[in-house]
Amino acid sequence: MDHLILSKPGKNTNCTIQLTGSKSESNRALILNALSGGRVKVKNLSSADDTVTLAGIVEEVKGERLKVKDGDQAILELPVINIGPAGTAMRFLTAYFAVTGTEVILTGTERMKQRPIGILVDALRSLGAEIDYVEKDGFPPLQFKSSFEQKKDKISIRGNISSQFITALLLVAPSLPKGLELTIEGELTSRPYVEMTLRMLQEAGIEHHWKDDVIKIASQEFKDSEITVEPDWSAASYWYSIAALSEKGSVILPYLKKDSLQGDSRIVSIMESFGISTEFTAVGLQLSRNGNSPKGTFFDLKDCPDLAQTVIVCSAALGHNATFTGLETLKIKETDRIAALQNELAKIGVSLNEDHENYHLDCSGLHFPDKIAISTYEDHRMAMAFAPLALKINKLEIEEPQVVGKSYPSFWEDLKKAGFEIE
Ligand SMILES: O=C(O)C1=C[C@@H](OP(=O)(O)O)[C@@H](O)[C@H](O)C1
Numbered sequence: 001m002d003h004l005i006l007s008k009p010g011k012n013t014n015c016t017i018q019l020t021g022s023k024s025e026s027n028r029a030l031i032l033n034a035l036s037g038g039r040v041k042v043k044n045l046s047s048a049d050d051t052v053t054l055a056g057i058v059e060e061v062k063g064e065r066l067k068v069k070d071g072d073q074a075i076l077e078l079p080v081i082n083i084g085p086a087g088t089a090m091r092f093l094t095a096y097f098a099v100t101g102t103e104v105i106l107t108g109t110e111r112m113k114q115r116p117i118g119i120l121v122d123a124l125r126s127l128g129a130e131i132d133y134v135e136k137d138g139f140p141p142l143q144f145k146s147s148f149e150q151k152k153d154k155i156s157i158r159g160n161i162s163s164q165f166i167t168a169l170l171l172v173a174p175s176l177p178k179g180l181e182l183t184i185e186g187e188l189t190s191r192p193y194v195e196m197t198l199r200m201l202q203e204a205g206i207e208h209h210w211k212d213d214v215i216k217i218a219s220q221e222f223k224d225s226e227i228t229v230e231p232d233w234s235a236a237s238y239w240y241s242i243a244a245l246s247e248k249g250s251v252i253l254p255y256l257k258k259d260s261l262q263g264d265s266r267i268v269s270i271m272e273s274f275g276i277s278t279e280f281t282a283v284g285l286q287l288s289r290n291g292n293s294p295k296g297t298f299f300d301l302k303d304c305p306d307l308a309q310t311v312i313v314c315s316a317a318l319g320h321n322a323t324f325t326g327l328e329t330l331k332i333k334e335t336d337r338i339a340a341l342q343n344e345l346a347k348i349g350v351s352l353n354e355d356h357e358n359y360h361l362d363c364s365g366l367h368f369p370d371k372i373a374i375s376t377y378e379d380h381r382m383a384m385a386f387a388p389l390a391l392k393i394n395k396l397e398i399e400e401p402q403v404v405g406k407s408y409p410s411f412w413e414d415l416k417k418a419g420f421e422i423e
Pocket residue numbers: 023024025088161162163164167189190193305306329
């Protein structure tokens with residue numbers, strides 16, 4: 001399907017939506033399951049395409065079907081594993097293949113070949129891994145060699161490009177013969193994702209020690225354990241935006257927890273500023289409008305970059321001028337999300353202007369045409385962040401709507417449950 005047209009005849013929204021499992025938790029759990037030889041079990045895995053892809057690869061690797069046999073014959077060619085657009089899985093598998101000495105080539109989409117990985121490769125090489133770049137230095141595809149011998153246990157890594165590099169190293173750390181002492185240099189971006197990793201390792205029986213910029217994990221065994229993946233808070237954020245743009249109503253999202261491992265649960269406090277109250281009830285999280293008009297004017301999203309599109313588009317649609325910071329990493333995600341937001345917000349007369357580390361949202365020209373078409377740039381979050389605009393625009397065309405599959409395959413079906421019409 002090259003596009004769909006979204007409309008919302010009634011402006012009240014009342015629904016209960018069962019969200020799929022967290023993509024971030026699921027991807028970590030799959031790596032822990034593989035490294036622990038199945039001792040760490042996983043429940044409620046996400047149905048996100050990225051997780052399904054990673055699960056399939058991990059299954060193949062566990063079954064050793066990827067191993068190239070030399071025997072009497074010369075090795076013909078290495079297995080090529082294509083991770084598609086899944087950045088988290090790309091980074092986690094890089095560490096996994098490196099330290100398990102799995103001889104493969106790991107590649108992804110054209111966009112994946114533009115997403116940096118050099119910092120992680122350098123770190124793994126200094127630990128002793130043999131990894132080559134197949135095309136361009138610093139970027140996928142990567143080629144892994146069949147052996148790994150740990151050379152050292154103390155390494156440093158820059159923290160401000162992607163926390164996924166740090167998580168990737170932490171996940172494999174307990175399986176390293178000498179363990180790992182990781183020093184994070186400079187600022188740490190997306191910090192809650194590192195905390196999530198350490199908390200999940202803890203659930204799997206792995207101790208760590210984190211003081212200032214140094215995280216230590218000794219070589220140790222996983223324990224028999226079971227990880228239950230919580231629903232995805234990044235996915236929940238689109239429902240917050242829908243509630244904020246609806247006239248009235250309430251949305252119930254079962255099984256989301258107050259004490260979540262996911263940093264994107266910060267959407268609760270961010271959306272307080274946009275007039276949405278959250279209650280944790282017996283049936284799940286219930287969000288509803290409290291009648292207050294938007295009030296916050298400065299939002300730091302360094303800890304929760306995946307919320308940026310949701311919050312910026314919602315603020316724009318409410319005509320609420322605000323300043324956002326902590327958006328540096330958005331340029332190297334599924335697309336350059338800053339450029340994508342600027343292009344698409346211009347269609348409703350809103351601009352997002354860079355000013356050193358800040359971005360100012362200027363809604364002075366806000367208008368809602370009867371019909372607009374939103375481009376999605378192969379980015380699930382562009383499609384989902386703009387979809388709530390159907391509450392303001394009669395016919396909202398979303399191009400390449402299947403992009404949502406990356407993290408939230410049932411997104412359009414769920415919108416129908418909430419009274420959206422889709423042509
Ligand atoms: O570890 C994770 O699961 C993730 C970390 C974040 O990436 P960065 O650390 O690159 O910001 C986030 O944007 C991504 O969607 C998921």
